[in-house]
Amino acid sequence: MWDLLGYGDSRADPGVAPSLARQARTLAELLDHWGLVDASPVLVGHDIGGGVVLRAHLVEGARAGGLGLVDAAVLGPWNTPFTEHQQRHADVYRTMPADIFGDLVEARFRTATHRRLTPEALAAYTAPWRGEEGQRRWLDQVAAVSFEDTREVVARLGGVAVPTLVLWGAEDRWLEPATGARLAAAIPGARHELVPGGGHFLPEDRPGETARALLRMLNGVVEGES
Known part of the structure; x- marks a missing residue:
């Protein structure tokens, strides 16, 4: 696994826009760095990670x-209304007190799952975006994401x-579930699975079902190669 540029424990250099195009180039370079180019690995991405995986390929x-494309941001327009609002009013969000901005981020993450996040899980998800540095990183990413990179x-x-x-x-409130069926229909032979009780952060809501679905796909790839 790897942290997308500017996400998790990754830090992009000042002035480096963490666009999906740059993320995809990075993934392709990492596969070479890890010696996996000739291994044809199975690539799995969630949300914009799905767009990154497809663009890299x-x-x-x-x-x-x-x-493996999990609640993937591919078919546009996939920016949520909140993201679009931040892009239109970037100066407002960048000058907002960091503690108030942190509260907005926390409220946003509460809509990512169908089941209520535990306080511990919510704290873990929001930790990278706390404080002035976290606020800047969040907004740098917001400014960099665009459907143009998946067109x-x-x-x-x-x-x-x-x-x-x-x-x-099935309960995704960020990218409506019908989008998954449309994406699968556009990819020859793609398998589409809808997980009941799962929100946009499907692995958080339904970790067992997510793991089993991915394992079925992985086993099918291995069996097809043998």
Whole structure:
């Protein structure tokens, strides 16, 4: 696993926009760095990670033995109204007191799951975005994400030729569940699974179901190779 540029414990250099295009190039470079280029690994991505995985494969030429797309930001427009509001009023959000901004981020994460997050889980999710540095990082990412980086991907979906699973939470409030069916229909032979009781953060809501669905896909790839 890897932290997208600017996410988790990753820190992008000042002035480096963590766009999906840059993330996809980084993933392709990492596969080479890890010696996995010839192994055709199965690539799994959630939310914008799904767009990154597809762009790395279809645009950057990263080889893949299979694809797992979990509540994936691919078919546009996929920016949520909150993200679009931040992009239109960036100066307001950047000058907002950090503690107030942190409260907004916390409220936002509460909508990512169907089940109520525990206080411990909520604290873990929001920790990277606390304080002035966290606020800047969040807004740098907001400014960098755009459907333009997946437009070329969408145009090439018909060329996906590896086993693909499109996994979606039935209670996703960020990217409506019907989007998953549309994405699967655009990818030849893709399998679509809708998980009851799962929100946008499907692995948080339904970890067992998510793991089993991905394992079924992985086992199918291995069996197809043997």
